[in-house]
Amino acid sequence: MKFSFRPTEGAFYELFTSAARNLVRGTELLQELGLPGAEVQSVSERLTEVEHDSDQITHQLYQKINSTFITPFDREDIYSLGSLLDDVMDHLEAAGNLVYLYGLTSLPALPRELHELVNVLDQQAKLTAEAMPRLRAMKDLEPYWIECNRLENEGDQAYRMLLVRLFSGEYDALTVLKMKEVADELEAACDAFEHVANTVETIAVKES
Template identity: 85%
Template sequence: MKFSFRPVEGAFYDLFTKASLNLVKGTELLNELTLPGADVQSISERLSDVEHDSDAITHELYKKINSTFITPFDRADIYSLGSQLDDVMDHLEAVGNLLYLYGLTELPSLPREMHELITVLDQQAKITSDAMPRLRSMKHLEDYWIEINRLENDGDRSYRMLLVRLFSGEYDALTVLKMKEVADELEAACDAFEHVANTVETIAVKES
């Protein structure tokens, strides 16, 4: 029988779960943003509100780390995981703000590949939110990081095809520059989800 001298501090797991659920809200808002007739300003503002909520969760997590003598697992890993979840949200907010501020949703349609990237992010967010509660037991997590990696590869392919389309001459130069910035944030968000999964894998290996 395996014994552990680490306490089961539920607050950390609850904060990770709350942060991941905010990512689901974020990707759902990005999906709304790309729908015909969407209230772009309102949705962008709601996305900023979710990002501010994520910042508050991250700050609460940091305070908890600093005020807890013995943490349920390595405090550096707790800090890293919290920071990386927050990074994902920052990229999602950037996508929403840029789409609104650049007026890209006023185009007849956004590139199909951009929709594909948002779909990948939505899947990554939901899988991540399903996985976070399992940190308590450190069980049944391997499928999570494998699937996140697969989705990140899908996102890379969509990103490359989006670049090909942007530089095909279909759009004017200014629109290309605007869309390229949005594309980079979408790809960075996909990568950030993978960083979260890599950290979870590291934690699970250490605690096994």
């Protein structure tokens, strides 16, 4: 029988789970931007509120690290995972804010490929939110990081096709610049989800 000297105290796991659930809120708000008649300013403001919530969760996590003598797993890994979850939220908020600030919803329609990229992010967010509670037992996590990495590849493909669309001549040069900046933030969020999954894999391997 394997004995562990690590505590089973659940505050860290709860904070990771809360942070991941915030990411689901973030991707769902991004999806709202593509709906007919969406209140773009309201969506942008709510995204900012969710991002502030995520910052607060990250702050609580860091405080918990600094005030806990023995942590459930390596302090560096706890810090890294919390920071990476926060990074995802930063990219989601930036993308939503730019869509609003650049007035991109005044276009007849946002590119289909952009919606596909947001849909990939939504799948990654839900997958991550489902996985975080399983950190406590360190079980059944492999399917999560495998699928999250597969989705990142799918997101890369959607991003490339979006670039092809943007540079096809369909849009004027200024709109292309604005939309590419949004696309870059979405692609960065997709990559950041993969970084979260890779960190979870590293933690699981260390703790096995």
